[in-house]
Each structure stands twice: as structure tokens, then as C-alpha cells.
Amino acid sequence: MKKTYALVAFLCLSLVIMAQSSKLSNYSRSFLDAKTTAQSEQQRTNFRKHYGVKLVAEQEFVSAYIHFNDAVDTTILEQYGATIVSDFGTIITAQIPADQLEALSNEAVIKFIEIGTPVRKKMAAARTGANVDKVQAGTNLSHPFLGTNVVVGVVDGGFQYNHINFYDLDNTSELRVKRVWKQSTNQKYTTQTAIEAAKYDDSSDEDGHATHVTGIAAGSYSGNSYYGIAKDADIVMVSMGNTNTDISNGVKYVYDYATEVGKPAVVNLSLGTHIGPHDGTSTFDRTCDATQGPGRLLVGAASNEGDQKLYLEKALAENGTATEAITFDSNYGYEDGYYQDIDIWGDANQTYTVQIIITNSAGTTLWSSDIINATTTTTKTYTSFSSAATGFIGLYASKDATNNKGNVLLTTHNSAWTTGFQLSGTNKLKVKFTATTAGTIRSWADGYGSTWTNGSTNSTVGELGGTGKNIISVGAWTTTARSGYGLTKNAITYFSSKGPTADGRMKPDISAPGAVLASSVPNTSAVTGSSNFDQAATASVGGVTYYWGYMQGTSMASPFVTGVLATWLQADPQLTPAKVREVLSQTAMVDSYTGTCPNNTWGYGKIDAYAGLLNVLGITPIKNLETMPDAIMVYPNPNNGSFKVLFTEADEDLLISVYTMNGQKIVSQHINQVAVQENLDIDLGHVDTGAYIVKVEGKKINETFRLLVR
Numbered sequence: 001m002k003k004t005y006a007l008v009a010f011l012c013l014s015l016v017i018m019a020q021s022s023k024l025s026n027y028s029r030s031f032l033d034a035k036t037t038a039q040s041e042q043q044r045t046n047f048r049k050h051y052g053v054k055l056v057a058e059q060e061f062v063s064a065y066i067h068f069n070d071a072v073d074t075t076i077l078e079q080y081g082a083t084i085v086s087d088f089g090t091i092i093t094a095q096i097p098a099d100q101l102e103a104l105s106n107e108a109v110i111k112f113i114e115i116g117t118p119v120r121k122k123m124a125a126a127r128t129g130a131n132v133d134k135v136q137a138g139t140n141l142s143h144p145f146l147g148t149n150v151v152v153g154v155v156d157g158g159f160q161y162n163h164i165n166f167y168d169l170d171n172t173s174e175l176r177v178k179r180v181w182k183q184s185t186n187q188k189y190t191t192q193t194a195i196e197a198a199k200y201d202d203s204s205d206e207d208g209h210a211t212h213v214t215g216i217a218a219g220s221y222s223g224n225s226y227y228g229i230a231k232d233a234d235i236v237m238v239s240m241g242n243t244n245t246d247i248s249n250g251v252k253y254v255y256d257y258a259t260e261v262g263k264p265a266v267v268n269l270s271l272g273t274h275i276g277p278h279d280g281t282s283t284f285d286r287t288c289d290a291t292q293g294p295g296r297l298l299v300g301a302a303s304n305e306g307d308q309k310l311y312l313e314k315a316l317a318e319n320g321t322a323t324e325a326i327t328f329d330s331n332y333g334y335e336d337g338y339y340q341d342i343d344i345w346g347d348a349n350q351t352y353t354v355q356i357i358i359t360n361s362a363g364t365t366l367w368s369s370d371i372i373n374a375t376t377t378t379t380k381t382y383t384s385f386s387s388a389a390t391g392f393i394g395l396y397a398s399k400d401a402t403n404n405k406g407n408v409l410l411t412t413h414n415s416a417w418t419t420g421f422q423l424s425g426t427n428k429l430k431v432k433f434t435a436t437t438a439g440t441i442r443s444w445a446d447g448y449g450s451t452w453t454n455g456s457t458n459s460t461v462g463e464l465g466g467t468g469k470n471i472i473s474v475g476a477w478t479t480t481a482r483s484g485y486g487l488t489k490n491a492i493t494y495f496s497s498k499g500p501t502a503d504g505r506m507k508p509d510i511s512a513p514g515a516v517l518a519s520s521v522p523n524t525s526a527v528t529g530s531s532n533f534d535q536a537a538t539a540s541v542g543g544v545t546y547y548w549g550y551m552q553g554t555s556m557a558s559p560f561v562t563g564v565l566a567t568w569l570q571a572d573p574q575l576t577p578a579k580v581r582e583v584l585s586q587t588a589m590v591d592s593y594t595g596t597c598p599n600n601t602w603g604y605g606k607i608d609a610y611a612g613l614l615n616v617l618g619i620t621p622i623k624n625l626e627t628m629p630d631a632i633m634v635y636p637n638p639n640n641g642s643f644k645v646l647f648t649e650a651d652e653d654l655l656i657s658v659y660t661m662n663g664q665k666i667v668s669q670h671i672n673q674v675a676v677q678e679n680l681d682i683d684l685g686h687v688d689t690g691a692y693i694v695k696v697e698g699k700k701i702n703e704t705f706r707l708l709v710r
Contacts, residue, residue: 022377023105025114026396026409027275029379031062033394035098050339052116052242053098054184060098063245065283067091067112067401080104086249088287093245112401114283116243117275119464129479129490129513130560131610132229135567140633140646140677145613147230147566150573151178152218153254153267154559155238155247156210160522161189162196163211164539164546165219169232171541176220178234179257181250183241200522201239206530208521210237212551213270215520217559218566224537226518226548229563229609234263240271244284244464247271251288255296264295264573268562269471270555272303272462274310274444275343279502281403285468292470294574299472299562300465301554302508303497305447306475306601309455312443316352316435323357323432325453326445328412328421340421340450342410342431342443344374345400345502350439351375354408354431356395358388361426371434374406375399389429390414391421412450428453442502458600460497461507465558470577472565472584473507476514476557477593477606485552487515491593492601496554499600508603510584511594512564514557521549564609571616579616587611632701634694638708641684645696647674654698658684658707666692674698684709 024032031051038047047053054061066077068090077084077092080100086093096104096113105113127133138144146169161177168174175196180189182201189195201210218235219228236257238250251267258265276282280289292298314322328340346352356369366388370380377398383391396409410431412421423429433441442459445451466473475496481489493515499507518536521527523546528535534550568583569575581604588605590597597605619635633646645656651674658667667684674680684692692707 023110023112026398026407027117028113028115029396030394030409030411031115032102033381050118052118061095062098062101063116063241063243064094064096065091065114065245066094066110069109069111071109073109076107076109086252091283091287093249116245117273118242119244119247119271119273131608134610135613140648145567145570147218147233148570149263150230150233150566150569151236151254151258151263151265152230152233152562152566153236153265154210154214154217155240155250155267155269156213157201157240158205158207158209158211159201159237159239160199160211161237162199163520164541165215165221165520166235167220169220171221176235177237179236181253182239183246200524203524204526206526208527209555211522212519213268213555213559216517216556217268217563219520223539226537230566233566244273247464248284248287251298252291255291264569266297266299266562266565266569268559269300269465270558272301272464274446274462275341276463277345277403277405277502278463278467280467280469282463283402284464289468289470292577294576297565297577297580298470299474299558299565301558302466302473302475303460303462304495304553305460306457306497307494308447309451309457310445310447311459312452312455313440314433315440316438318435318438321432321434323430325428325430327451327453328423328429329449340412341446342450344408344441344443346374346406346441347439348404350406351436352406352441353434356393357430357432358385359428359430366427369395372397372408374408387424388427389423458498459500461499461501462497466497466507467501472509472561472580474554474558474561475508475511475603476554477511478515479513480516482516482550485516506598506600506603509581510561510588510603510607512557512560512607514554515552516550517556518548518550521547523547561607564607568613568616571613583612583615587615632696634705638710641687641709643682645680645682647678648676650674650676651698651700656682657695659693
């Protein structure tokens with residue numbers, strides 16, 4: 001017999017909390033609800049992990065961005081027991097007592113408070129494939145480039161601070177790790193003795209992600225082939241907390257240290273989240289963008305969801321509607337208790353509504369939520385769905401204070417916090433969008449137990465590493481197709497997330513080796529005894545055994561680029577994010593795998609560390625480095641009218657001619673014969689500033705290139 005379901009009040013418990021401050025972000029309000037409902041010891045543990053809550057003398061603290069109105073009055077924070085962590089002008093990051101969050105937000109000087117959102121780790125032939133070996137050897141240069149006098153910062157988790165990979169080039173006595181900040185306990189180590197004594201940030205960590213990442217960027221151990229790129233760089237390690245506010249603090253900590261010692265710095269973020277607008281307007285992106293500039297670079301992993309339907313885009317006319325289903329894996333548990341988050345964003349100043357519907361397989365509605373206006377501050381939670389489902393649904397809506405976009409956060413979990421949201425039988429959970437004004441609604445599932453049934457794998461680059469306007473975002477390609485990993489050599493990895501951003505910018509910016517890379521890992525039993533540990537090598541030094549393992553991910557590609565940029569910063573300590581993009585656009589490798597670049601899978605293509613370094617140094621290679629790496633080089637370029645032509649292969653009967661841009665010949669020089677590594681000096685005399693054409697013609701060589709005189 002067919003059952004009918006009436007939508008009567010007793011079938012769903014709806015808690016409408018209108019008293020909550022409109023100056024709290026959607027995620028902050030979801031935190032307050034979860035704080036109230038998590039009662040048992042296990043629930044509190046999962047709650048604290050998910051929201052990054054710290055216990056200090058049995059009091060719960062939460063990390064947050066605090067947006068002030070024009071005048072910043074930090075005495076207000078003291079009154080509520082909050083502790084300032086970092087100062088970004090009118091934005092402060094602070095640790096706030098959880099029970100004071102709402103009261104603080106109601107103060108007149110406070111514009112807006114958003115607690116930190118959770119972040120996730122984004123987990124030999126690589127160096128050769130990207131021409132790093134030539135950079136480290138100093139091929140045809142005056143010396144090697146190893147990141148000397150450059151600071152490499154890594155904000156991550158799973159460090160072995162004293163791994164042999166992080167000592168000096170002789171692997172002897174000097175630890176290159178100069179600073180450590182363990183955010184979970186707010187411990188800062190500033191001496192080699194203290195850092196060596198601390199050893200690990202978390203000896204129970206099972207993957208050693210941070211140690212692996214740092215080894216790729218700056219590992220130096222010469223006893224095997226698994227060293228990194230910037231082998232002589234100073235290292236700053238920030239053992240992250242759980243949220244994006246912690247990451248902002250960590251980036252600033254690295255830059256502050258670099259300023260203190262007068263060195264350029266590049267920071268790596270192999271981390272990500274999909275909570276946020278994905279358009280560069282998040283507080284995280286804006287604070288990080290503002291701290292970057294000459295000699296201050298930031299590199300991030302594009303994310304690892306390029307094969308998941310995380311993204312949903314609906315362009316709707318006025319009063320247009322669309323209904324889309326979410327695919328749930330209710331048994332998918334991450335370390336913080338089986339949450340699924342869906343983050344929904346409209347266009348700036350667009351008005352639209354969201355409603356949650358549960359249907360059976362025939363499409364009959366079994367339960368529906370209230371209709372939520374995305375631009376009105378609203379909190380609604382549901383914990384009863386008759387027999388249609390079991391668990392918790394929270395809907396948190398508001399117009400974002402920083403970009404004027406209507407935002408709805410949909411969060412689900414099981415009421416017991418032990419499994420995910422449970423749909424009965426073949427029932428489906430759907431979201432109905434209605435645009436009261438025309439515009440495009442964009443939504444991201446979190447990839448941790450939830451995807452859009454009819455979603456897209458495009459625009460899956462993550463917040464933190466993939467959406468900032470200054471950050472260099474990195475996709476991953478395969479240099480080693482290790483058995484069992486399901487990869488194709490030289491191709492983009494199946495998991496590498498794709499662009500564009502929500503505001504239409506190309507991402508990633510560049511792609512780098514991310515599979516499968518061997519690097520250092522901690523020598524803890526938690527790592528070496530893990531079922532996921534794929535050992536590459538061990539070494540015994542001073543009676544201590546150190547380990548290296550294989551990993552894959554944009555987490556590995558990002559530090560590869562971080563290390564490369566450290567070598568470029570050695571060449572030009574004032575290198576800017578804009579200049580880095582320019583160099584990448586001019587020197588990245590393209591092939592049959594990348595297709596025509598730039599694009600939203602590869603960015604500008606595959607990074608070429610050597611060609612990029614030559615570009616930074618003002619040395620122009622004549623031949624395409626991908627097909628003839630070291631044929632001829634002209635340097636410096638730009639120059640003052642005097643330059644050199646370096647021949648890396650022998651030739652004879654050569655004619656070198658220089659022309660103005662309108663074809664007038666100003667120099668012509670005949671050379672009977674040149675030897676390998678021979679330099680020829682060319683002096684144009686007194687010529688005007690501008691561009692010139694140089695031709696080099698011989699029995700083997702016939703090339704034309706542009707020369708700039710300044």
C-alpha cells in the first residue's frame with residue numbers, strides 16, 4: 001500500500017535562533033549550535049577537532065578573524081578574555097573564549113567576526129623532469145642556485161624538526177630550521193638546541209605530511225637521491241592549528257622572521273578547504289594577499305578534488321528555479337566526526353532562496369525545510385525527519401560582509417556525531433534554488449562524504465591554496481608512475497583540481513611534479529608502522545635511523561614550486577608574485593599532454609626551473625630548453641649595449657648580426673670557429689634604449705632573438 005507523508009509540525013523540529021548576532025559569520029553560528037548540542041565526551045572531542053577548539057585550563061577557545069570598524073579598539077578584546085595573535089590592520093586574529101564569542105560580536109566597535117574554518121592536508125625523476133638539476137648544478141652559470149640566504153616557510157602538520165634532511169649541506173652540525181611555532185600549544189622554539197629537543201610536533205601523526213613537504217622544498221641529505229630543491233635555504237616550520245585563521249597567523253610569522261633577518265621568503269601551503277567564496281574575497285585570501293610583495297611569495301596546493309563533482313553552478317533568470325541532489329557517503333568519517341558541509345554563494349547583491357528537500361526514489365517529497373533567504377541573517381536547524389532520514393541539518397544564511405554575496409552554509413551530521421547524516425533507503429537529499437533576482441549561484445561540496453550528483457569537476461580549486469589573487473597555485477603532474485597508484489607518466493594526475501575561480505581567473509597558475517615523490521618522513525612508529533606507509537629509503541646517521549617515503553598529491557607539487565621559487569629569490573630577492581607569473585608564462589614547458597596553454601588544468605604548463613631562473617637573471621636562451629636545453633645563451637638581457645653569446649656546442653663559419661626593429665643593421669661580426677663553452681663579447685657601442693634583433697647563423701645554428709637595451 002502506498003504511504004503518504006504530511007508535512008506536519010511534529011515531524012520536524014525546527015529551531016529558529018533569531019537572537020544570534022547578525023555580526024557572526026554563518027560558520028560561527030554553526031559553531032554555536034554545535035557547541036550546544038555536543039554533550040557526551042566523544043561528541044565534545046569531535047566538536048573540538050572540527051572547529052579547532054583549544055582547551056586552556058579547561059576553558060574552550062576558538063580562533064577567529066575579528067573585523068573592526070574604522071577604529072581598532074583592542075581593549076574590548078581584553079574585556080572578553082580574548083588574546084590577539086596577529087594584526088592585519090582593521091582585521092585582527094585572536095583566540096576568543098567560546099562562551100564569549102556572541103557577546104563580543106555585539107560590541108559596537110566590532111564589524112564582523114568569523115571563526116576559522118577547518119583545513120585539510122592535500123597530500124628523483126621529478127628534479128630532472130622540471131630541469132631542477134641544472135639549477136642545482138649551476139649549469140652555464142657562475143654558481144649553483146640552492147636557495148642560499150632565502151627563507152622557506154612551511155605551514156603544515158606532521159613535522160620531525162630534526163630530520164637529517166634539514167641540516168646543512170654537509171649533513172653535519174648546523175640545523176637549517178631557524179624557527180618553529182607549534183600553534184596547538186603556542187610554543188615557539190628559536191634555538192637549535194630547543195628545536196632538536198622538541199623533535200616532533202605530534203608523535204601520533206600517522207603520515208608525516210609536513211616533513212615530506214619540507215623535504216621536497218628544502219631537503220638537503222646527500223646520502224640518497226631524495227633531497228629537495230632549495231638545499232641551502234633557511235627553514236621556518238609552523239605546526240598549524242586546525243583553522244584558516246591559524247594559517248594566516250603562520251604565514252605572517254614566517255614573513256616577520258624573514259624581515260627580522262633581512263632575507264626574502266617563500267611560504268608553502270599544502271592545505272585546503274572548500275568553505276569560502278572561491279573568488280579571492282575571503283578574509284584569508286585578502287589578509288594573505290596584503291602581506292605578499294617584493295621578496296614575499298606564497299605558494300599553495302590547488303587541491304586534490306579534480307576527479308570529484310564538488311562544484312555546482314546555476315545561472316538563473318529572475319524567479320528561475322533549479323533542484324539538484326547531493327550524493328552522501330554517510331559512513332565517510334574524517335577525523336572530526338562525520339560532518340558534511342555544502343557552501344552556497346550567489347552573485348554580489350543577488351537575492352535568492354534555498355530549501356532542502358528529501359524525496360523518495362520516485363521523486364515524492366517526504367520532508368522539506370523552511371525556505372531560506374540567502375541574504376537575510378537566519379539560523380535554522382532540524383533534527384527530526386520522520387522516517388525519511390536521521391541526523392542533523394543546519395542552515396545558516398547571511399549576506400557576506402566582505403563581498404555582499406548571499407551565502408548559505410548547509411551542514412549535516414548524525415545527531416550522535418558518530419556517523420554521517422543517514423538517508424533512509426533510496427531517499428535523496430536535494431537543494432532547491434530560487435533566484436528572486438537574476439544571477440549565478442555557485443556551490444561547493446566538501447568532498448569529505450558529499451558531492452553534487454550532477455556536479456562538475458571544474459572549479460574545484462580549493463580555498464587557501466587555489467583562490468588568492470597573489471598566491472601561486474599549483475597543480476600536479478606525474479613524473480614517476482609508481483605501480484599501484486593508477487597514474488600515467490607525464491600526464492596531469494587524475495586528482496589535480498581545476499579552475500577557474502568563481503571570478504573567472506585561471507587556476508592553477510602552474511603545474512609541477514606531484515606523483516609519485518619520495519621525501520623525508522618522521523621516524524616515529526606512528527608513521528613507519530602505518531599501513532599507508534610506502535617506504536623509499538632509510539639512513540642511519542649518528543646512531544639514529546631516518547626514513548623517506550612515497551606520497552602523491554598537489555601537496556607534493558606545491559613545495560616543489562616553493563623550492564624552485566626559493567632559488568629564483570636567490571637570484572632576485574625582490575621578486576614579486578606578478579613577476580613570478582610573468583616568468584612562468586614565458587618559460588613553462590608545454591607538450592602533447594598539456595595541450596595549448598594557459599588553461600585551467602595545467603595553468604601555464606609544466607614548470608621549468610632552469611628556464612625560469614635564466615629569465616630572472618636576464619639570460620635569454622636561444623633554443624627551446626625543452627628540446628635543446630643548453631644550445632646557446634645570450635646574457636645579460638636586458639643589458640646596456642654590451643652582452644655575451646655563450647656557445648654550448650661547437651660550430652663554424654658564424655655570422656652574428658644585430659638590427660634595429662626597422663631592419664637597419666648596426667653590427668655584423670664573422671667568426672671562423674667557436675668551441676664548446678666559448679663566450680663571445682658583443683659591444684653595440686652607443687645605441688638608444690629599446691629592442692633590437694640579433695641573428696646567429698652558422699653551419700649548425702640559425703637563430704633569431706630579441707635583445708633589450710636599457
